Amino acid sequence: MHASLYRAIESVFRKEARISLRSRSSWLVVLMFALTTLSCVSLLMQGDILAPRLAASMLWIILFFSLLAGAGRGFADEEQAGTLMALQVYGSSQAVLFGKGLFMAVLLFVLSLLIVPMYLVLMDIAVASWPAFLLTLLGGTYGMAMAGTLLSALMFGAKVQSGLLSILMLPVLLPILLPAIVLTASCFAGEAVHGSYLVGIALYDAIMTLAASLLFDFLWYED
Amino acid sequence: MVSLTFSDVTKRFAGRTVIEHLSAELAGGTVTAVTGENGSGKSTLLKMAAKLLLPDEGKIVARDGGQELSKAAYRARIGLVTPEFHAYPKLTARENLDFFLGFRRAAPLSPVQYEQLLARVGLASDQVAGKFVEHFSTGMRKRLHLAILLASEADIWLLDEPGANLDDAGRSMVRREARRAADAGKLVLLATNDREEEAVADACISLSGH
Numbered sequence: 001m002h003a004s005l006y007r008a009i010e011s012v013f014r015k016e017a018r019i020s021l022r023s024r025s026s027w028l029v030v031l032m033f034a035l036t037t038l039s040c041v042s043l044l045m046q047g048d049i050l051a052p053r054l055a056a057s058m059l060w061i062i063l064f065f066s067l068l069a070g071a072g073r074g075f076a077d078e079e080q081a082g083t084l085m086a087l088q089v090y091g092s093s094q095a096v097l098f099g100k101g102l103f104m105a106v107l108l109f110v111l112s113l114l115i116v117p118m119y120l121v122l123m124d125i126a127v128a129s130w131p132a133f134l135l136t137l138l139g140g141t142y143g144m145a146m147a148g149t150l151l152s153a154l155m156f157g158a159k160v161q162s163g164l165l166s167i168l169m170l171p172v173l174l175p176i177l178l179p180a181i182v183l184t185a186s187c188f189a190g191e192a193v194h195g196s197y198l199v200g201i202a203l204y205d206a207i208m209t210l211a212a213s214l215l216f217d218f219l220w221y222e223d
Numbered sequence: 224m225v226s227l228t229f230s231d232v233t234k235r236f237a238g239r240t241v242i243e244h245l246s247a248e249l250a251g252g253t254v255t256a257v258t259g260e261n262g263s264g265k266s267t268l269l270k271m272a273a274k275l276l277l278p279d280e281g282k283i284v285a286r287d288g289g290q291e292l293s294k295a296a297y298r299a300r301i302g303l304v305t306p307e308f309h310a311y312p313k314l315t316a317r318e319n320l321d322f323f324l325g326f327r328r329a330a331p332l333s334p335v336q337y338e339q340l341l342a343r344v345g346l347a348s349d350q351v352a353g354k355f356v357e358h359f360s361t362g363m364r365k366r367l368h369l370a371i372l373l374a375s376e377a378d379i380w381l382l383d384e385p386g387a388n389l390d391d392a393g394r395s396m397v398r399r400e401a402r403r404a405a406d407a408g409k410l411v412l413l414a415t416n417d418r419e420e421e422a423v424a425d426a427c428i429s430l431s432g433h
Contacts, residue, residue: 004328011325015311015318022313022355082309089273089303090375091326092295221294222277 008091012099019077020107027107030069034062034115042122055123056184059116060177063141066111067104067148068166074100074149075156084156093220097149097212105145112137128190132183132198139201140180143208147172150212153219176204224251225287225300225378225410227272232281234267241267244281247428251378254401254411256421259430265414266305268430269381272412273303285379299327302377304368304385312357316346316367319356323371332374344370345396361388369400380404380411386420398423 020027041058050058078084087096116137120127127133151172155165179197186193227249234242241264249255257265270276271283274294285292285300292300310319317337324331332340341348344366356364365388372380382401386394394417402423405411415421 008326008328011322014325015314015322018318019311019313081312082307083311085275085303085305085308086310086323086371087326088275089298089301089308090323090371091328092298095326221274 005092005095008095009098009102012091012095013103016100016103020103023077030066030111031114033069034066034111035118037062038115038118038122045123047124050123050125052125052185052189053181055125055188056181059119059184060140060181062115062119063108063112063144064169064173064177067108067144068169074104074152076152079156088220093217094213096220097153097216101146101149101212104149105142108141108145109138112141125188126190127187129187129193132193133187135198136180136183136187136201139198139205140176143176143201143205144173146205146208146212147176150208150215150219153216156219176201176208179204224408225285225292226250227379227410227412228284228286230281230284232271232278232283234264234271234276235279236267242271242278242430245428245430246281249410249412249426251410252405252408253425254405254413254423256424256427257412257414257430258416258421258427260416263430265430266383268428269303269305269383269412269414272379273301273381274298297379300377301379301381302372302375303381303383304365304372305381305383306387308368310356310364310367310371313355315353315355316341316351316359316370319367320371320374324374327375329374329376340370340374343373343396343400345393346370362390362393365389366393366396369397373400378409380409380413382411383414384416385413386415386417394419 037058075084078087119125148169151165151168154168179200183193183197183201185191229245229247229249232242232245233240241262245268247255257268259265267276271278274283274297285297287296310316311322314322320332320337320340338348341351346363346366351359351363351367356367359367365385369385380401382397385397385401389397398420401411401413401420405425413420413424421427
């Protein structure tokens with residue numbers, strides 16, 4: 001990657017981090033959503049053990065809704081603050097895409113690192129293969145974040161209501177959610193981890209990165 | 224030197240023609256004022272020049288040394304100050320400048336350059352230190368937008384009512400900077416209804432609206 005583009009991406013990433021830390025409310029909502037879901041389910045289970053596939057599904061559903069709460073804000077906050085024009089004029093679309101996308105990925109990954117230990121303790125789950133589990137989390141959150149950023153930009157470009165984001169997000173994210181759930185379930189159940197699913201996640205991430213990079217200019221600029 | 228050519232440009236909104244068959248040649252080293260009453264299309268013209276809007280007919284071409292600039296190359300040379308342009312409210316002046324310079328891939332400012340830049344736009348560093356932009360007055364924000372423009376090293380300046388919300392000293396600073404930019408070879412397109420701002424221009428596009 002060209003050094004100056006890297007600097008532009010880093011600037012967007014740092015700006016996102018600063019503003020996000022200073023406007024805590026949106027991420028507190030995401031964290032509280034995750035905590036509420038966890039507490040409710042663990043209290044209702046009353047010591048029962050969830051089947052690995054069900055436990056894995058629930059973990060990824062929590063992450064999916066966390067993404068929905070966060071991704072929708074990505075460009076809406078810029079529009080609300082009146083800073084979109086500044087972003088469109090003063091820098092490259094690729095820096096916006098990757099700066100925002102990578103920030104969302106890091107945020108989701110950090111969020112999952114906060115949620116997962118609580119989840120494992122409250123649900124009484126043991127992870128058999130930590131490397132595979134962490135790789136799944138990393139690949140899954142990255143792919144979800146890139147897809148979320150692209151779709152959020154699409155909503156902004158099409159000037160449609162953010163409610164459509166959740167509708168579009170499901171079919172776009174299913175190809176990564178399914179292998180991520182299967183892999184997580186294998187890690188929870190202590191079964192052999194199928195490498196092909198990890199390859200599938202890596203392929204999704206690569207395709208989503210490339211597609212987002214190619215499509216973003218059309219969404220970001222009118223010409 | 225950079226130049227901007229408007230060829231037979233027409234722009235309509237909801238069936239209403241705002242700009243009709245406008246042709247103009249703008250050269251680097253000049254200030255061109257865009258005048259006209261409210262709703263005559265001054266801001267629309269600047270947005271088209273910034274590639275934020277597309278003309279319905281005609282085209283706008285930027286050249287440097289006779290060579291047509293690519294969209295990316297052109298965008299990298301634009302600086303914009305309009306009433307719709309906003310710096311980040313949850314960042315300080317320094318953080319905003321650092322962000323825009325990094326985003327623009329321009330050289331970062333040293334502490335001395337930062338102080339000089341603030342002084343140039345009439346902001347005192349102790350007045351803005353540690354203060355988020357959301358706590359700035361309207362005039363201070365406008366001065367910060369001008370500082371971002373100056374620091375961005377843009378050589379195509381698109382200014383929409385740049386003196387609005389500024390005091391006399393601020394308006395005088397805007398006129399001085401626009402003139403200085405043109406004298407340094409930059410292309411300045413200045414939408415205004417202020418007679419004093421108009422007076423610094425070398426040429427004028429008068430829009431009548433429709």
